[in-house]
Amino acid sequence: MKSVLRQTSAILNLRTTSALFACAVCVNASGSIADEGKPVSGGTVIAALNSTTIPTLNTQLTSSVPALFAADVWADGLMTYDKEGKRLPRLATRWETSPDGKTYTFTLRDGVKWSDGKPFTADDVAFTLKNFGKFNTYLTKLMPLVDDVSAPNATTFVLKLKQPLTATLDLFDKEVFPLMPKHIYEGQDVATHPANLAPVGLGPFKFKSWASGQSITFVRNEHYWEKPKPYLDSVVFALIPNPQQRMNALVGGEINWFRPEVSQVKATQEAAKKGNFKVVQIVNNAPETAVVDLNLTREPLKSIKVRQALFHAIDRERIVQDVYQGLAATAKNAIPTQFKDLHDTSVNYDSLYAYDPVKAGKILDEAGYPLKDGKRFTIELTVISVPPYDAVARIVQSQWSQIGIDVKLSALDQQIWTNKVYTQRDFDASVISLTGRTNPVLGVDRSFVCNTGNVPYANPTGYCNPEFDRVALEASAAPLAEQKAHYKTYAEIIARDLNQLALTSSKVFEAVSTDMKGLDAQFNFSFNTHPNWAEAWLPADKQ
Amino acid sequence: MLRFILQRALYALPLILVIIVVMFTLLHLIPGDPVQALVGDYPVPPAYRQAIEEKYRLNDPFFVQVWNYVTAVLQGDFGYSYQNQRPVLGLILERAPRTILLASVGFAIAIPLGMTIGVITGTTRSATTDKVWTTSALVAYAIPAFWLGQLLVMFFALRLGWFPTQGIGPLVSRAHGFDWLLERARYLALPALAFAIHEGMRFARIMRASVIDTLSQGYIITARSKGLTRSQIISRHVLRNSSLPLVTIAGYAFGSALSGAVLLETVFTWPGLGLLMVDSIRLRDNLTVVGVVIFSAFAVILMNLLVDIFYALLDPRIRTGG
Numbered sequence: 001m002k003s004v005l006r007q008t009s010a011i012l013n014l015r016t017t018s019a020l021f022a023c024a025v026c027v028n029a030s031g032s033i034a035d036e037g038k039p040v041s042g043g044t045v046i047a048a049l050n051s052t053t054i055p056t057l058n059t060q061l062t063s064s065v066p067a068l069f070a071a072d073v074w075a076d077g078l079m080t081y082d083k084e085g086k087r088l089p090r091l092a093t094r095w096e097t098s099p100d101g102k103t104y105t106f107t108l109r110d111g112v113k114w115s116d117g118k119p120f121t122a123d124d125v126a127f128t129l130k131n132f133g134k135f136n137t138y139l140t141k142l143m144p145l146v147d148d149v150s151a152p153n154a155t156t157f158v159l160k161l162k163q164p165l166t167a168t169l170d171l172f173d174k175e176v177f178p179l180m181p182k183h184i185y186e187g188q189d190v191a192t193h194p195a196n197l198a199p200v201g202l203g204p205f206k207f208k209s210w211a212s213g214q215s216i217t218f219v220r221n222e223h224y225w226e227k228p229k230p231y232l233d234s235v236v237f238a239l240i241p242n243p244q245q246r247m248n249a250l251v252g253g254e255i256n257w258f259r260p261e262v263s264q265v266k267a268t269q270e271a272a273k274k275g276n277f278k279v280v281q282i283v284n285n286a287p288e289t290a291v292v293d294l295n296l297t298r299e300p301l302k303s304i305k306v307r308q309a310l311f312h313a314i315d316r317e318r319i320v321q322d323v324y325q326g327l328a329a330t331a332k333n334a335i336p337t338q339f340k341d342l343h344d345t346s347v348n349y350d351s352l353y354a355y356d357p358v359k360a361g362k363i364l365d366e367a368g369y370p371l372k373d374g375k376r377f378t379i380e381l382t383v384i385s386v387p388p389y390d391a392v393a394r395i396v397q398s399q400w401s402q403i404g405i406d407v408k409l410s411a412l413d414q415q416i417w418t419n420k421v422y423t424q425r426d427f428d429a430s431v432i433s434l435t436g437r438t439n440p441v442l443g444v445d446r447s448f449v450c451n452t453g454n455v456p457y458a459n460p461t462g463y464c465n466p467e468f469d470r471v472a473l474e475a476s477a478a479p480l481a482e483q484k485a486h487y488k489t490y491a492e493i494i495a496r497d498l499n500q501l502a503l504t505s506s507k508v509f510e511a512v513s514t515d516m517k518g519l520d521a522q523f524n525f526s527f528n529t530h531p532n533w534a535e536a537w538l539p540a541d542k543q
Numbered sequence: 544m545l546r547f548i549l550q551r552a553l554y555a556l557p558l559i560l561v562i563i564v565v566m567f568t569l570l571h572l573i574p575g576d577p578v579q580a581l582v583g584d585y586p587v588p589p590a591y592r593q594a595i596e597e598k599y600r601l602n603d604p605f606f607v608q609v610w611n612y613v614t615a616v617l618q619g620d621f622g623y624s625y626q627n628q629r630p631v632l633g634l635i636l637e638r639a640p641r642t643i644l645l646a647s648v649g650f651a652i653a654i655p656l657g658m659t660i661g662v663i664t665g666t667t668r669s670a671t672t673d674k675v676w677t678t679s680a681l682v683a684y685a686i687p688a689f690w691l692g693q694l695l696v697m698f699f700a701l702r703l704g705w706f707p708t709q710g711i712g713p714l715v716s717r718a719h720g721f722d723w724l725l726e727r728a729r730y731l732a733l734p735a736l737a738f739a740i741h742e743g744m745r746f747a748r749i750m751r752a753s754v755i756d757t758l759s760q761g762y763i764i765t766a767r768s769k770g771l772t773r774s775q776i777i778s779r780h781v782l783r784n785s786s787l788p789l790v791t792i793a794g795y796a797f798g799s800a801l802s803g804a805v806l807l808e809t810v811f812t813w814p815g816l817g818l819l820m821v822d823s824i825r826l827r828d829n830l831t832v833v834g835v836v837i838f839s840a841f842a843v844i845l846m847n848l849l850v851d852i853f854y855a856l857l858d859p860r861i862r863t864g865g
Contacts, residue, residue: 044715052814053822055581055626061591063583134590137582191594197628212627212637213814215714236714240812241822244693248708252700415827419574435584446586455586456579 039518043543044234045536048246048258052213052239058196059178060132063435066239068175069259072530073218073235074115076202077174078106078125081438085284085340085526090174091120091202091225092157101164101479102147106157106172113223114181115206122151127182129159131190138176138442141476142168164477167441175529176442204230204534214239224534231518231537247511250277256513257531263387265509266325277513284526285508287336287436290319290328290392291447292381292501293421294429297462300377301428305367307498310429311353313360313403314396316503323391324506331502334494335444335487336436338505338527341480344488347495349502361403371404378406379428382420385411392503393431422456430460433506438527440487441476447500448472463499515542548848555844560613562840566833567609575827577601577625599625612833621837622830626823631834634819639801639838641711642808642815646800648731649738654793656743658786661750665785666758666777677751684744689806692737696810699733706733709812734811738804742796749792753785760784783857790853798846801839 049066056062059071078092092106112120126149133143148160161168171177179202184195198207204226205218216237220230238255240246246258251271260268260279269279294301294310301307316330329337333347361371369376379400383393390411397407412420421430434457436443446457449472450464471493475486494500510531512519521535578587578595596602603611612622621631664676683691700708706729707713718726757763758781766776801816808817816835823831 046714051822052812052818053626053826053828055628055826062581063585064581065583135588135594137585137588137591140586140588189594189598191591192598192628194628211714212634213818214711217714238710238714239814240709241818242709242809242812245709245810245812248696248701249710252704252708254707254710414825415575415580416573418576418579423574423576443585456576457584458586 037517037539039228039231039537040540041228041231041233041537042540043232043538044236045232045257045513045516045533045538046236046238046255047531048240048249048255049216049237050241050243050246052241054216054239056196057199057207057216058180059175060128060136060180061191061196063137066237068528069530070216070218070237071175071178072203073205073237073533074199074201074203074207074221075174075178077176077178078108078172079169080174080529081284081526083283083524083526085338087169087173091179092172095169097169101166101477102161104159104161104168106159108155108157109225110155112202112225114183114200114202115221115223116181116184116200117223118181118183119154120179120181120202121154122157123154124179124182125157126151127186128177128180131185132180135191136177138437139171141165141441141445142171165441166478166480166483167439167476170437170439170442173438173527173529175527176437205232205235208234226534229534231535232533235533247271250511250513253513256516257510259508259510259530261387262324262327262506263391265327268509268511272511275514277511279509279511280519280523282508282510282523282526284338286438286526286528287338287443288433288506288508289331289336289436290388290431290433290503290506291331292396292429292431292503293427293447293459293461294499294501295425295427295461296499297425298428300367300369301379303367304497305363306369307501308353309360309363309367309403310400310405311349311498311501312356312363313405314399314501314503315355316349317355318399319392319395319504322395323388324504327509328504328506331505333491334448334500334502335440335491336505338436339440339487342440342484342487344484344491347488347491349495352495357399357403364403374404375406376404378408380408380410381429381431382410382412382417382427383431384414384417386414388506389431389433392433396429396431396503418456422458422460423454425454425460425462427460435528440472440490445472445476448494459499461499463497465493465497468493468497515539547851551844551848555841558844559837559840562836563613563616563833564609566836567605567612567829570827570829570832571605577827577829580626580826595625599623612830616837621834624823624828624831624834626826626828627831631831634831635816635834635838638814638816638819641813642801642804642817645731645734645738645804645808645813645815646797648735649742649800650793650797652735652739653741653743653746654789656739657746658750658782658789660743660747661785661789662754662777662782664747665751665754666773666781677748680744680747683740684748686741687806688737688741688804689810691740692734692807692810695733695737706730709810711813734807734813737810738800738807742793742800745796746789746793749788750785753788754781757781757785787854787857790857791850794846794850794853795843798843799839801842801846 049069051066054066057067057070059067076090079087079090082088091109093109095106097104108122114120129149133139145161145163145165147162150158181200184200185193204221204224206221208217208219210216219234243261243264247264247268249255250258272279294307296302320328330350332349335343337343364376381393381397383389393409397409400407421427447459450469451459471489475483475490478486515538516536518535518537522531578592624631624634627634660676660680664673667673696708700706710730712727712730766780805817805821808815820835
């Protein structure tokens, strides 16, 4: 029965995908593009990236934001997501899951070429998984489950797992799993290969040059499969590390696109009133959750009562308003609301842990921490000293102080903070914002699943609950139709144990020049995939 | 003179060695993980960590790393930047001219500016002129250069649109010849101005004090009694003699400016040594950090040498050892 369900859901998924894909095109054809005119070729767009040093462009090897933005220009993958979060085919035209949920068969687009003109085949996909999989941070859960990877013919890629992992398809979207050319990397050290900085890919543009500390230039990929796209002649990435300077550059008309930091969205919206650019909200963004991790190996945070009291003492709505200027929502439970099919609304922190300092005080009294000389206990709250984390931490500090907790704030350099929290585990409470990607397996599990090592950016709290780990594993392997129930249990356990206090879920905005057209199609994406540069075009008089 | 230069160079060698050891020790003590910086804010897969650590020998014992580095530096190899995937020396040689350009143009404006204000305020008989100029110079000097930079951007770039907001040059350009030069000059204008105002006001204050001191010297009274005009006295006697302290200060300031005006380069996204340093510290690209520091040390030593030579040219007493 389960297997039938799986197969049906896979077929349904494909059907929905095709229908949505058709619909996205029809909206564009009849809607905004009709107003904007027919796309014309030519012109250069300048987009800003937030660093002057980018160690690698290969997003099989990094999750850093500048590399991810750049990858949308030069790389492509098997599939992607539209703005509703539905899968869209890219280099895989269709995919099937076997009845036992262990075999995934991808049918690939025929006649596609790499940006250097060499043919793209299923061998490249198999090569990418075999050679980059072990280096890819998102695939750490999948790789131990891989039984066999094969390419029976040029357009078929088959993945066999030892046991089912329902999130498997989510691990093959173009951001998490960009495809790499076998003919470039074969037999060489892929982790430090020069092509990681001068990539050959399947995206709409190909790498041309890198002006150190200044810009990276990509030009039209003549071999791109989706003709007549791309429309632009080139996309240049300006390397501008300072957020204020990125905004200035857009206001000054020197660049055409950037993603504002949360703290500057309002200012960007204000500046956009002049009309030379607009601010677009990404409807279904990747979960970006601000959290407080609590060190459960230390007193008094060992006590569930204390953790619950600490949650009650935080006015999360104030963080939404003061730090995120209203451009965020309070986090509802451990499973972000963006995962519509998995998030259960019955577990809701807004009601479970409503802001109530009096109640928080009472719980602490009961837990054995009454006020003595106006103070209950001291904890160290550590944070990276950059916005918005520092502002979130200051609010948490002031609110915990109000119930008699002496909070010592340590605002640190990111590397020192990482070492303190994850390697040394020398902290009481720690503020950070974590990205969730497209599935709980990617980015949510890491906050709660037992982590006995000292790997950074994975559960530093010392929370090790075999019951929870079992639920997380079962949830990840359950058929699609049954997953929600498992993830409800998942959220309930975390709502009870609270090794991490989820504060807010922020919205994502992008600022783009009004010279650019085809924005509906360009911004038809969700989760972490970024503007679809193949769709962007400039009218002849703006080129 | 050659002996003097050689002597100075020999003094510099142990200093550079000490700098290398101190920098390595400090960087070794600061927590940080270059492999994590490569991956971002997701866990580093063990296989990737192993590959990178083996390739760049990040796990070699501390003393082995220092020894390998010192012996390599003596052969002209400043190591490999794993965050930029290229040799550190090439990276520094590429970035340094940008910083030198910014500092040189900044100083080329700051020195005459500072000298002019210094001479005006030092020689004026009007108390009001002195007060207005001195206070203005003090206020301008008190404004941090990076904040001044922001103000210049807001007014001249965003409001008036005369200059670009940031960068070292246009990312897309079809200009050639003189047009190309003019285009580049527009990008240089605001950072150089911010630099010049800040440094120039410092020079003005030093110059003023020095001019007042010179005016009280006996040879000035002699010159007056010989019937030289005021402007003759200033140009022939005051200017030259009052410039000595300025040369010292400007020399040191220029030397330290070559290590990169970190904040100013950040404000104007001027990709010189300052921005390289900030990025390298953030990404724990230690060999690049050490490389930039060695370059800065060289720059300071070199500028001190030039100051001594310039001193000798300005003041015959130093030249003749009298």
